[in-house]
Amino acid sequence: MSFLELQGLRKSYGPVKALDGIDLAVPAGGRTAIVGPSGCGKTTLLRLIAGFEAPDDGHIKLDGQVLANGGEAVPAHKRGIGLVAQDGALFPHLSIADNIGFGMGRNEDKRNERIAELAYIVGLDKTILRRRPHELSGGQQQRVALARAMAKQPRLMLLDEPFSALDTGLRASMRKAVAELLEAAGIATILVTHDQAEALSFASQVAVMRDGRFSQVGTPRDLYLRPKDRMVAEFLGDAIILPARIAGGFAQCSLGSLAIDSKERRDVARIMLRPEQIQLSRSSREELAGSVTSGVLFGEVTEAEFAGSTCSVAVRLLNSPDPPDAAAIGNSPLMVRQPGLGAPMVGDVMRVTVTGPAHLLA
């Protein structure tokens, strides 16, 4: 039974279709990430769920209650949905304590205790409560915004790129902390982001959005390893995409015969491998010369870009079986990531092996 249900949501601004038929189900207490390039409509979607705008068509249901049905919409302040905006949107004229307590009644019981408790939960020091928003760092501001949104005990929390303004190290730790916090509180969460790594690591369900539609919705693992098309594949990470001929659970391509994750049969198809599925091991020209027909693949390193822990290596295949679409891809090198330690140098001859099945793209 889904907790939040979106069905056929549409929204246009003049001739621009910001949302073009969005369907989504979010389970109670679950974490969903909506990821897409900027301008894909993800912020509009968030604004519709929050209630700042009404959809042109479609409906939004939360916990069985209809929040929006076509143009009729429950206004934002009656929805009980929390929001953490991109840069926190703290009230500059109020102290941190008053920011956190903004949604509470002024004479509410134990108001100060509640504020202190919320501050503690999000990991803010008590001494900060009397300060002003501009005296806080970006990470602290985000924590205040989160505490403020949690004070209302929302049923659903919307996070609008809340980590994008933080620096890399802080971003990862904040993301983890927020995920744990919301999970402990049992609050269903929707995170909107343009950062695929953030979406994959944060959520149990990821929706990839493009041009006002969801291209694909699924678990992070599923999306990463079994993307529907090339756009999803490349959006979620580096991908090696090869033309192939498919038969009997195997793909014939420039890397030889690879197991695939589908029983389909097609003459012209494209398969995808993640770079980490390709392993290189040190070899030599002599070995290459000695194994002309053994089916073992060899490649020569044409570029190696050292980046500390990893190293990006471009490998040109030396004894590739004739690919079906050779002309189309020419002999473009494979881009592979290797551990930085003992990374190969340009000119080295490597043995190329593939682990795990290749994925057949639609």
Next chain:
Amino acid sequence: MRLFRLPWIAIAAILVSLFALIPLGFIIAVAIQIGWATVVELVFRPRVGDLLVNTFFLVALTVPLSIALSVALAWLTERSDLPGARLWAWLAVAPLAVPAFVHSYAWVTLVPGVHGLGAGVFISLIAYFPFLYLPVSAAMRRLDPALEDSAASLGLGPWRVFFRVVLPQLRLAICGGSLLVGLHLLAEYGLYVFIRFDTFTTAIVDQFQSTFNGPAANMLAGVLIACCFALLVLEILVRGEERYARVGSGAARQAPRARLGRATLPCLLLPLVVAVLAIGVPFVTIGRWLVAGGWEVWRLDEISAALGQTAFLAIAGAVLATVAAIPMAWLSIRKPGRLQRVLEATNYTVGSLPGVVIALALVTLTVRFMLPLYQTLVTILIAYTLMFLPRAIISLRASIAQAPVELERAASNLGRSPANALWSTSIRLSAPGAAAGMALVSLGILNELTATQMLAPNGTMTLALAFWSYSGEIDYAAAAPYALIMVAASLPLTWLLYVQSKRMAGQ
């Protein structure tokens, strides 16, 4: 900063500020001279009490009403989908083009019986609320809509969002605008004479006309100065030290406009009524008197002489004020510090004094010490400079801030002397700001009545003075052409104000 190493520009700024302090110094000097007993006798008397009550109620009623009206109009024109919002926004600024005493003239001739506090509050409201509307609407345009969204997601309905988030953000604009309105109420003369409402300013002019520059007038001026200071201090206290700038990075999203729906028609009524009262009435009245007066009221020789004199005074005063503003404006951008803050505070305080106080001080000064200067062009131009210096400083400062200091340094590097470097870079680049400042000073001089009346050389007949003397003789028809010309000349200057406020909001 050691004194002997002060740059010449700082010295110039100090000189201008010291000069600005002369009026204030004179009132104090007079008080000391006549002795404490006489001061007490002149200040603590029923007449002063009456004037204080009048002034208090005038300010205490007009300012809150102006705030309410301006905030409502600003919201309608900036944040709702009111049809013709741009037109209404312009019409909310346009009343500034009509001099306050012309507003009063229009109402007195339309409703002959109007007088007293009620009339004073009403006419002051429609004449001066744009001073609040301008900053409030600019602040409203700049508000970050994400704050309102956050408040709504925390369970606040639209009204509570407005009062707890929007209104507090407008505090600085409301404080600044209210101060401006309050100071104008204290300084206004013509408006209240028409409706026979006594304020300190009208009482000082009366006193001056009957006993010249006696101690009585000076002491009334002292109380008026105290009132001005009270407003300045009140504004500082109310303004507080809150910070309202947006926290966070990037640019704020454009705020969506609220849908008025079925409330559109009633909401249209507010700007419509205001426009009719504040623009319609003066124009209709002037038109009526022009029709009634026919061709005879257009005494072209007289009118062209008045036009020429006004133009001369306005341009000469504007140039003088702008030149005097250069050192101060430059200091406040390039060398901010304690000296600059003190000087700036001095200039603003003096600029907030009513024209009548400055005029009275200059009369006393010239009569006692420099009689040849009394009622000469020099004195009146000095008075204008002192009165309108802050307008020139503000405009100039904004555009010097946009002229990169690197250019000045480059010019020095290329061998120009400091003065020459300043002139050929920052001053040149700030020409648009200087022009805007001059326009605003000219607007002030064009509508100036009290100081001109008291200080200008004998035989001076500006547009305002001519209008004033005809309407004083109840020859409203003969006054009408002057009113029309003043309004027509002010309209483009008011348009400039409007455009400037839009630009400040980044549009």
